[in-house]
Each structure stands twice: as structure tokens, then as C-alpha cells.
Amino acid sequence: MLSGTQSSSSCHLLGALPVCRILSLVPLIAAFLVSLADAAESKQPNILFLFADDQSYETTGYRGMTQVQTPNIDQLAKRSLSFNRAYNQGSWSGAVCVASRTMLNTGRFVWHANDVYNTTEQERAAGRLWSEYMKKAGYQTYMTGKWHVKANAQKAFDVTGHVRGGMPQQTPEGYDRPQSKDDTTxxxxxxxxxxxxxxxxxxxxVVGDEAVGFLKTAAQDDKPFFMYIAFNAPHDPRQSPKEFVDMYPAEEIEVPEDFLPVYPENKEIGCPxxxxxxxxxxFPRTKYAVQVNRQEYYAIITHMDQQIGRILEALEQTxxxxxxxxxFTADHGLACGHHGLMGKQNSYDHSIRVPLLISGPQIKPGEHDASVYLQDIMPTTLELAGVSKPAHVEFESLLPLALGKKEESYDAIYNAYLNLQRSITDDGFKLMLYPKANTIKLFxxxxxxxxxxxLAADPKFAERKKALFATFQKWQKKVGDKLVIDPALVQ
Structure with a gap:
């Protein structure tokens, strides 16, 4: 022990260092430890993006809206924030998935994304695709499954598994069926x-195997990872092992309340x-045909859910x-028997709304009813990665909503399909415009x-129609929509 009369020049040695020198280092050591703790807390999070194809918002078990069973997605939902009103913005193509994925990976609104659709390889080379931003932020990027973007996935990601095309090959036997209850072709x-x-x-x-394999490798690496796991399911041909189909006897499948044999404007809206x-x-639709198509739809969703469970388990094991x-989300929804329609080329909620779940360190589980776009996931992950939002990215991060910093991102939801359909959703009402059919619908x-x-013909809603159309025209400018629609259509 030092006596009170000793000066610093006469410090006793403790090992190789004077005691006073050790004492003088204490604040520095404490600061260093604090900085280590801060570094650990600020470590870039990993990102696991699970992407379905053709999965409507109503086809998850946790929503309880249909008979579909998704136990693994349901478990994810319990620890996630569910955005119950998530939408796709539309399409310039009958292949709605192409437009949705181009918007997602470029961050641009629908018609602006259409402008760069044929130049997305240059976008990748310039570092303006989602994966390129994640690379620059220091992430190991991985992709497997459906890509369907005009850019080379092997170049866009550090590592890829099987990169699939738009859909598995259909066969003639997969169409126009079943003709009857005896049709088992x-x-x-x-x-x-x-x-x-x-x-x-x-x-x-295969997607499940490859994602699990990458996670086993990532477990040994300190580098943060960004995984883009894109299933082709539940897109047609809706195939799955027999035990999954047997879970849903066709005769027990509920036919949607809005069933129609024929959608009246099918030709004018581009859905002949x-x-x-x-x-x-x-065509015309039969209730039994709808039951069989939905049986197979639910079966392939449940089969995909099993693979998602494997991936989530592998994540925990890392x-x-x-x-x-x-x-977790999908590129768009699907009618599959609603309104006399089977596809996604329409602006009804069953075809433009999707499930959207987020779980993570800052996320409080629950539900959120703000209207958002599924493409908002891209800027959300950039924010999590510490990337400033690029000037060309028009979609909004979901984090301010998730963390309670704001109540909404958009004043309305715009949707378009070719030059044949438009819709605007605001304040609980949707205005649908069919220019070629000279028809509008209000719900x-x-x-x-x-x-x-x-309700379009009800005079009580005349002002509502005009207000929605005015909002629609503002959104046309925002998204680069050059289609001219005569205001007289809503008079």
C-alpha cells in the first residue's frame, strides 16, 4: 500500500507496472469495455426474407379466414408484427410476379419500375438492386428459388442455390379441370x-434443403447474412405429396361466398x-372445380409451410x-375461385393483398392495420443494415410504423393492371375503374x-366517388401512370 507521503515518482511496482499507472488506466479500460458492449448492441442484424408466390392474405392459419393449415407460419406470427393490410401495387404484365419482384428489388413504384424493367442488369451493375446495397453494407448475400427479375441472380448475390424461372412447367392435363367429380386425369x-x-x-x-445448408455455413461466419428465400409455391401447377392433398378432402372445401360462374367484365378487364x-x-366455373383448385392450393401452402418450419428451426440452431x-410475405394474392376468377390479374383484395410478418429484436408482436406495400420490406432492411435510403427508392420503411413513430405511410393504396384496370383504396372504401368496359365499382x-x-350507382356515395377519383389522379402522378381516364366515368 502507498503511504500518504509518497509522490507519484516513487510508486511501488506491482508486477511490471506501477500501481498508480494501473489505477490511471482504469477509466480507459472501463471506456473500452463500454465500447465493446455498444459494438455488440449495434452489430448489424441478419436478415431472413421468406417469399411465397401467389399466396393471398387469407390463406394463413393465424388469420383464421380459410381452412388452410400453416402451423409453422402461425408460430412465426406469434412472435411477429403482422401487417394486415399489405398490398402489391399492380402490374404492366399478365405475369404479375415479374412486376412485383421488379418493384421489390429496385424500390420503385410500378410504372417507374416498368421503365427500368429491361435495364435491371445495368441497375445491378450500378449497385442499385436490393442485394447490391446489402453487399455494400457488408452482408453475405444468398438467394435460392424463384428470381424472375431481368438481372443475373448469380451476379446479384454472393451465393445462389437453384435459381428457378417464373413457374414450373405446366402440362395440358393441368388446365380446364376438373370437368366432373369423376375427372382424375x-x-x-x-x-x-x-x-x-x-x-x-x-x-x-429443394428450397428448404438449400436454405438450411446455407444457414449451417453461416453459423460459422461472423459476417451478417441476407437471405432471399423465394418459393415457387403455391403457384400452379399446385402439386404436393399425396398426404398433404389428403388433408383437404375436396367435398369439404368451402366455396367462397362471392362465387360466380362468370365474371361479367372478364374480357374487358383482361381476364377472358x-x-x-x-x-x-x-368455364363457366363450377363449385366443384373451385373446391378442387382450392384443395390443391391449400395443400401446396401447407407443404411449403413445412419447409419454412425447417428453415426457421435451422436459424435457431445457428x-x-x-x-x-x-x-414473410408473398408477391401478390390469387382469386382461386373468388368472383368467378382464378388468377391474380384483378384488383380485388384476394388478389392484391398478401400476408406480411416481421419478427426481430426491436419488433413487438401484434397486429398493425396501416395500409402498406409488400415492397416496403426492401427499404426496411436497408434501414436495419444502416444504409441511407437511396434517392430512387420510393417505397417506405416499415420500421417507423413498427416502432410506433408514425401511424401510416401512405394516404391511399393505388393499384393498376395493364391499361384495363385501376383502383384506389382509402378510408375503408375502394374505387375500381374499368376504362374499356366504361364501368366503375365502389365497395x-x-x-x-x-x-x-x-355502391357506384347509389347517389348517397356520389361525393365519395369524386373524392376517391381525385385521390387516384394524385397517385397517378406519383407512380408515373400516364393512362387518361375521363372523369365523367365517375359522375
Whole structure:
């Protein structure tokens, strides 16, 4: 011990260092330890993005809206914030998935995304695609499954698995069926038809295998990862192992309340019986055909859910789950028997709304009713990665909503399909515009969520129609929509 009369020049030695020198280092050591703790807390989170194809917002078990069973997605939902009103913004193509994915990966609104659709390889080279921003932020980027973007996935990501095309190959037997209850020509589990079975193993299982494999590698790496896991399911041909189909006896499947044999404006809105998606079931529709198509839809969703469960379990086994944000959504919805329609080329909620879940360190589980776009996931992950929002990204981060810093991101939801359909959703009402059919439809989504009661001709809603059309015109400018619609249509 030092005596009170000793000066600093006469400090005793403790080992190789004077005691006073050790004491003088204490504040520096404490600061260093604090900085280590801060660094640990600010460590970039991992990002796991799970992406379905053609999955409507109503087809998850946790929503309880249909008979579909998704136990693994339901477990994810329990620890997630669910955005119950998530939308796709539309499409310039019958392949709605192309437009949705281009918007997602470029961050641009629909018609601006259309402008860069044929130049997305240059976008990638310039570092303006989602994955390129994540690379620059220091992430190991990985992709497997459906890509369908005009850019080379092998270049856009550090590592890729099987990169699939737009859809598994359909067969003639997969269309215009079933003709009757005796029609068993095509069976979802029969591997001779190829499709999801091409190559011997179901494509959803291949995606599951590859994602699990990457996670095992990532567990040994300190670098943060960004995983883009894109299933082709539940897109048609809706194939899955027989035990999954057997979970949903066709005769027990509920036919949607809004069932119609024929949608009255099908040709004028670009959904005639010859459109590939609409050609999947006989025309006019029968309730039994709808039951079979929904049976197979639910079965392939449940099969995909099993693969998602494997991926989530593998994530926990890495020991990195606590520092990982998990996103689950789909590129758009699907009619599959609603309103006499089978495809996604329409502006009804069943076809433009999707499930959207986020779980992660800052996320409080629950539900949020703000209207958002599924493409908002892209800027959300950039914010989490510490990337400033690029000037060309028009969609909004979901974090301010998730953290309670604001109540809404958009004043309305715009949707478009080719030059044949437009819609605007605001304050619980949706205005649908069919220019070629010279027709409009107005729905009160609060009292009529199935969009069955057209209020457009009711004089009580005249001002509502005008207000919605004015909002629509503002959104046209915002998204680069050059279609001219005569205001007289809403008079």
C-alpha cells in the first residue's frame, strides 16, 4: 500500500507496472469495455426474407379466414408484427410476379419500375438492386428459388442455390379441370407430370434443403447474412405429396361466398377464359372445380409451410436467431375461385393483398392495420443494415410504423393492371375503374370485405366517388401512370 507521503515518482511496482499507472488506466479500460458492449448492441442484424408466390392474405392459419393449415407460419406470427393490410401495387404484365419482384428489388413504384424493367442488369451493375446495397453494407448475400427479375441472380448475390424461372412447367392435363367429380386425369402428387416434381424432388423441398445448408455455413461466419428465400409455391401447377392433398378432402372445401360462374367484365378487364391463369378451371366455373383448385392450393401452402418450419428451426440452431429479422410475405394474392376468377390479374383484395410478418429484436408482436406495400420490406432492411435510403427508392420503411413513430405511410393504396384496370383504396372504401368496359365499382370494405355489393350507382356515395377519383389522379402522378381516364366515368 502507498503511504500518504509518497509522490507519484516513487510508486511501488506491482508486477511490471506501477500501481498508480494501473489505477490511471482504469477509466480507459472501463471506456473500452463500454465500447465493446455498444459494438455488440449495434452489430448489424441478419436478415431472413421468406417469399411465397401467389399466396393471398387469407390463406394463413393465424388469420383464421380459410381452412388452410400453416402451423409453422402461425408460430412465426406469434412472435411477429403482422401487417394486415399489405398490398402489391399492380402490374404492366399478365405475369404479375415479374412486376412485383421488379418493384421489390429496385424500390420503385410500378410504372417507374416498368421503365427500368429491361435495364435491371445495368441497375445491378450500378449497385442499385436490393442485394447490391446489402453487399455494400457488408452482408453475405444468398438467394435460392424463384428470381424472375431481368438481372443475373448469380451476379446479384454472393451465393445462389437453384435459381428457378417464373413457374414450373405446366402440362395440358393441368388446365380446364376438373370437368366432373369423376375427372382424375391429373393428380397433384403424380410425378409423371413434372412441374414441381421436375428433377425428382419437389421444388419447395429443394428450397428448404438449400436454405438450411446455407444457414449451417453461416453459423460459422461472423459476417451478417441476407437471405432471399423465394418459393415457387403455391403457384400452379399446385402439386404436393399425396398426404398433404389428403388433408383437404375436396367435398369439404368451402366455396367462397362471392362465387360466380362468370365474371361479367372478364374480357374487358383482361381476364377472358383464354388467359392462362383463368384457363386452369372450366368455364363457366363450377363449385366443384373451385373446391378442387382450392384443395390443391391449400395443400401446396401447407407443404411449403413445412419447409419454412425447417428453415426457421435451422436459424435457431445457428445461435443467431436473436439477432435476426425474419420477413414473410408473398408477391401478390390469387382469386382461386373468388368472383368467378382464378388468377391474380384483378384488383380485388384476394388478389392484391398478401400476408406480411416481421419478427426481430426491436419488433413487438401484434397486429398493425396501416395500409402498406409488400415492397416496403426492401427499404426496411436497408434501414436495419444502416444504409441511407437511396434517392430512387420510393417505397417506405416499415420500421417507423413498427416502432410506433408514425401511424401510416401512405394516404391511399393505388393499384393498376395493364391499361384495363385501376383502383384506389382509402378510408375503408375502394374505387375500381374499368376504362374499356366504361364501368366503375365502389365497395365499402368495412361492411362488405368480400367486395360483393357495388355502391357506384347509389347517389348517397356520389361525393365519395369524386373524392376517391381525385385521390387516384394524385397517385397517378406519383407512380408515373400516364393512362387518361375521363372523369365523367365517375359522375
Amino acid at each position: 391429373w393428380q397433384p402428387w403424380d410425378k409423371k407430370f413434372g412441374g414441381f416434381w421436375e428433377g425428382g424432388k419437389h421444388w419447395s423441398e 377464359p383464354t388467359l392462362r391463369d383463368e384457363h386452369l378451371a372450366p 445461435g443467431k436467431g436473436d439477432n435476426t429479422y425474419v420477413f 365499402d370494405l368495412t361492411s362488405d370485405p368480400r367486395e360483393m355489393n357495388n
